[in-house]
Amino acid sequence: MLTPFAAMNAVGTVAFGVAGASKGVDADLDYLGVTVLGVVTALGGGITRDLLVGRVPSALTAETDVLLALAGVGLAIALVRAERGRIADSPLLTIPDAVGLAAFTATGAIVGVEAGLSPFGVVVCATLTGVGGGAIRDVLAQEVPFILHEDFYATCAIAGGTVFWALWTVDIAPPGPTVACVVVALGLRLVGMRRGWSLPTVR
Amino acid sequence: MLTPFAAMNAVGTVAFGVAGASKGVDADLDYLGVTVLGVVTALGGGITRDLLVGRVPSALTAETDVLLALAGVGLAIALVRAERGRIADSPLLTIPDAVGLAAFTATGAIVGVEAGLSPFGVVVCATLTGVGGGAIRDVLAQEVPFILHEDFYATCAIAGGTVFWALWTVDIAPPGPTVACVVVALGLRLVGMRRGWSLPTVR
Amino acid sequence: MLTPFAAMNAVGTVAFGVAGASKGVDADLDYLGVTVLGVVTALGGGITRDLLVGRVPSALTAETDVLLALAGVGLAIALVRAERGRIADSPLLTIPDAVGLAAFTATGAIVGVEAGLSPFGVVVCATLTGVGGGAIRDVLAQEVPFILHEDFYATCAIAGGTVFWALWTVDIAPPGPTVACVVVALGLRLVGMRRGWSLPTVR
Numbered sequence: 001m002l003t004p005f006a007a008m009n010a011v012g013t014v015a016f017g018v019a020g021a022s023k024g025v026d027a028d029l030d031y032l033g034v035t036v037l038g039v040v041t042a043l044g045g046g047i048t049r050d051l052l053v054g055r056v057p058s059a060l061t062a063e064t065d066v067l068l069a070l071a072g073v074g075l076a077i078a079l080v081r082a083e084r085g086r087i088a089d090s091p092l093l094t095i096p097d098a099v100g101l102a103a104f105t106a107t108g109a110i111v112g113v114e115a116g117l118s119p120f121g122v123v124v125c126a127t128l129t130g131v132g133g134g135a136i137r138d139v140l141a142q143e144v145p146f147i148l149h150e151d152f153y154a155t156c157a158i159a160g161g162t163v164f165w166a167l168w169t170v171d172i173a174p175p176g177p178t179v180a181c182v183v184v185a186l187g188l189r190l191v192g193m194r195r196g197w198s199l200p201t202v203r
Numbered sequence: 204m205l206t207p208f209a210a211m212n213a214v215g216t217v218a219f220g221v222a223g224a225s226k227g228v229d230a231d232l233d234y235l236g237v238t239v240l241g242v243v244t245a246l247g248g249g250i251t252r253d254l255l256v257g258r259v260p261s262a263l264t265a266e267t268d269v270l271l272a273l274a275g276v277g278l279a280i281a282l283v284r285a286e287r288g289r290i291a292d293s294p295l296l297t298i299p300d301a302v303g304l305a306a307f308t309a310t311g312a313i314v315g316v317e318a319g320l321s322p323f324g325v326v327v328c329a330t331l332t333g334v335g336g337g338a339i340r341d342v343l344a345q346e347v348p349f350i351l352h353e354d355f356y357a358t359c360a361i362a363g364g365t366v367f368w369a370l371w372t373v374d375i376a377p378p379g380p381t382v383a384c385v386v387v388a389l390g391l392r393l394v395g396m397r398r399g400w401s402l403p404t405v406r
Numbered sequence: 407m408l409t410p411f412a413a414m415n416a417v418g419t420v421a422f423g424v425a426g427a428s429k430g431v432d433a434d435l436d437y438l439g440v441t442v443l444g445v446v447t448a449l450g451g452g453i454t455r456d457l458l459v460g461r462v463p464s465a466l467t468a469e470t471d472v473l474l475a476l477a478g479v480g481l482a483i484a485l486v487r488a489e490r491g492r493i494a495d496s497p498l499l500t501i502p503d504a505v506g507l508a509a510f511t512a513t514g515a516i517v518g519v520e521a522g523l524s525p526f527g528v529v530v531c532a533t534l535t536g537v538g539g540g541a542i543r544d545v546l547a548q549e550v551p552f553i554l555h556e557d558f559y560a561t562c563a564i565a566g567g568t569v570f571w572a573l574w575t576v577d578i579a580p581p582g583p584t585v586a587c588v589v590v591a592l593g594l595r596l597v598g599m600r601r602g603w604s605l606p607t608v609r
Binding site for chain 2: 115
């Protein structure tokens with residue numbers, strides 16, 4: 001049975017696969033390099049999450065996630081061939097990417113509370129799950145990770161993880177905390193993109 | 204009860220938070236980027252250590268470490284606003300940073316012997332704990348990690364870890380190995396900075 | 407007793423130590439930086455493998471691997487002093503490196519099936535074990551990881567891991583899958599280097 005949550009997670013994995021692969025295409029990598037960047041972006045956050053709490057990464061024990069990531073890579077290649085332009089800024093990519101950010105943040109928060117992490121640990125685990133794949137991709141592609149300069153990306157994950165923890169702590173029944181986390185992270189991301197929100201620099 | 208060791212560890216966490224955040228300020232990152240760099244620098248070494256020996260990172264299950272790292276970030280921002288200059292080379296930073304290097308090296312060595320690592324494993328675990336946070340920070344900030352070119356930084360951690368292992372192997376009672384590790388690592392670092400010691404290059 | 411497999415693994419560890427250290431020499435690092443790059447390259451893939459399946463890295467609990475890595479570093483320094491040129495493209499390096507790639511890919515596949523990973527998980531684990539050390543080395547040295555642009559390197563590991571999994575799944579008795587994995591990965595690498603095989607780019 002495909003739960004709404006699994007559906008969002010699937011959309012996110014595909015979207016992150018597309019985002020990673022499209023960055024590889026823009027960098028003129030060969031098919032393997034493009035595939036590696038796509039798979040790393042789609043699976044990197046979840047693998048980081050599982051390692052942090054001492055689990056064997058589910059991306060390596062189940063088959064679905066890798067297939068979805070590869071589907072994202074294939075989709076990116078098809079889009080590039082059809083459009084012949086940069087696809088990184090297309091709503092075709094940014095909206096599913098926002099869904100993925102929100103869904104992954106929620107899975108990180110769920111795994112974090114199940115593992116008995118502290119409040120800070122839950123928020124860190126949620127944030128790393130949401131943004132980790134993209135950060136690894138940027139390090140491999142030799143760019144300063146977008147989470148360090150893209151305003152209102154990691155912020156959305158931090159807010160979503162915090163809301164999840166707060167509701168879970170006051171015993172809101174599932175799937176209440178998960179839904180709230182996704183709504184907050186996704187809403188902040190979509191509104192932030194539309195309005196061009198940014199955080200101030202220190203000087 | 205605050206043991207001398209916990210006190211040193213706290214000083215080190217704050218100092219590493221300051222060091223990481225100040226690098227983010229120097230790179231004109233926004234508040235979130237500065238905070239991420241500070242927290243990663245302060246917690247990265249300990250998280251690496253715990254992952255290596257199969258523990259859930261204590262930084263995610265306890266609250267103290269994250270609070271101390273955030274205190275370091277706040278302190279860095281306050282220092283930057285007061286001084287309006289680069290703070291990376293100020294003794295305000297380099298001396299606590301040396302204390303952190305020594306304290307973290309000792310925690311890595313302790314965890315390593317408790318996990319039954321080989322002599323080399325203990326030294327590697329001690330060194331990665333001491334220098335890992337800064338190395339992750341440099342990779343994120345797109346710099347060649349300082350441990351690869353800053354002379355007499357990783358060297359101090361390697362020496363401290365080796366001394367710890369040697370004393371622990373000949374059954375010196377605690378806290379003997381810990382104290383010796385801290386004294387050696389901290390002493391080498393402070394003397395090396397003052398005298399400008401460096402290692403020769405291969406050619 | 408030194409099995410053929412352990413012998414190949416030893417050759418690979420030394421070769422990867424040489425490859426990492428020689429990159430450090432080419433980048434004018436000091437002795438410590440050269441040693442760190444060599445050891446990271448030699449041990450990074452295996453440590454990644456063990457972390458993925460929840461083991462304490464064998465590189466930290468046994469002594470052999472670190473000694474072999476250090477032997478590789480020493481050998482690289484001796485070669486540099488003797489030749490006074492770049493050694494990265496010498497057959498002295500590329501052939502043992504190919505042996506290491508094949509041997510490490512096989513150890514990753516073995517650990518993967520023992521840990522009950524999915525087919526994809528086995529291939530990912532085998533590939534990361536084969537290429538992980540070099541990828542970490544390139545990130546530390548601030549280069550785009552060679553696996554993203556060096557054609558027919560990761561490809562050989564993926565092919566070897568896939569063959570291992572296929573033969574293991576149809577119950578071929580050991581060491582059948584291991585031998586086939588090594589032959590496929592090593593053969594593809596050596597032939598690919600000689601003939602200059604490459605994969606097409608997406609556009």
